Amino acid sequence: MEKKCSIIIPTKDKNSRLYLTLKCLEPQVDENTEVLVVFDGCTKETIEEFNTFTWKMNVQKVISEKNVGRAAARNLGIARATGDVIIFLDDDRLTEANFIKGHMKGHTGDPCVVLGERMDAKVTEFELLDLMKEKNLADVLSFVAEHSKKEFYYNIKKIFVKKPRAKYRFMAFITGNVSIDRSLINEIKGFDEGFKGWGYEDTDIGYRLAKLNIPYYQDNSIICYHLLHSHVKSQKSKEELKNLKYLKHKFPDDRVLGSAIRFYTLKARLEL
Template identity: 65%
Template sequence: MKKSCSIVIPTKDKLSRLALTLKCLEPQVTEDVQVIVVFDGCKEETIEGFSNLNLSYEIDPIISEKNVGRAAARNLGIAEAIGDVIIFLDDDRLTERDFINKHLSYHEEEPCVVLGERMDLKYSEEAILDLAGEETIEKTLSEIQKGAHKEFYYNIKKWFLRKPRHALRYIAFITGNVSIDTCLIKQLGGFDESFKGWGYEDTDLGYRLAKENVKYIADYSIICYHMLHSHVRGQKSNEELKNLDYFKAKFPRDKTLQKVIGLYTIKASLRL
């Protein structure tokens, strides 16, 4: 029997990207698909703009007046999820027409984690609005595919997905394009909300799933396209370093994990 799913999308004042993300999902959403958008401390104009979107399917909005952060926002979505499987998608990722069905096809037997491909796109705000105005999803996707390229770091991380139970497979666990059986993520208590700001709340969950011997499946035909956006570089790196310190203190006895965190720390420090 085909399983139902809940798609959890946290968002923070990126309405044009969110609108395009939701448009790309439109041909795929059926009565067995719940779409949850978590507004994480968004401005009033973002909420108002969302309410004016013209979509053919219902969305379950969750509005947090306070900005609670990536981990807590996703947990709000998890709490409202009614599907057998949760697909995590970001508010700036565009999906191809078979995205949902391909994810669900792997969850018919034992509970697992499914990771897809991640492609990068660099578009101006004007170009994003132009894409949103395309008449059909086919035209939108055709334009997107022309300028997409593989995400550099994820391309490296794929090495750890060669085997379904590779000891370091959690390194490739990134929430922009991943599905998990709902029973698994609720059993583990969702994301650790002590991770604040940017970084590693997803790696932490991936690590805990791996420690439970959960199988990871990689299917690089499940594609999403990331619309890149700017970050305040120093702020992002400082948040990253704080989260790495917390991650390191959380699992002090895992020497291999400590080495992995050490490498991440060097990378983050070089970006300051």
């Protein structure tokens, strides 16, 4: 029997990016796929504008009036998901045509984690608005691909998943393009909502999955393009360091995780 999947996309007031994310998914969605968008404390205007968008696929809205954060928002999506496999995608990631099939191909055997390729795309807000009006999806993806390059930081992280059970494979676990058997998510009880602000709720869940000896598989043919956006580096670094402290407190005596945390702490302080 063919497995079904649930795609969970948390969002916070980024309709132009979200629109393009869903536009890329639309041709791929069939009866074995459900799409859940979690509105995490979005403004009334954001939701009203989203309601004007029309799709040939069913998009389930999960609305949290309060901004609960990345971990809790994804848990809201997990609670509504019915698929055998959960694909986590961000609201600013455009996917190639084989995205869903590529992830599902990796889940034909025992429960596992499948990681896709990540590209960084520099596209202006004006260009995004033009892309929203473009009818030909191939032209949208072609334009974005021309303005993309491999995500530098993630390209380094891929060395940790050269083997399915490599010791540090959890360091490559990033929720922008990853899929997991829902049975595993339920077993570890989802994301830890103690992580607030930016960072490491995904490292934590990736680490807990690795502790269960779950294999990780990297598939560079499953491509998504990250539509880069600005952020306040000082605020991000502050939140990052706070979450690293929380992660260290959860597993105080773990040498493997401790090594990773020291690396991440240096990265945060250098604001890489």
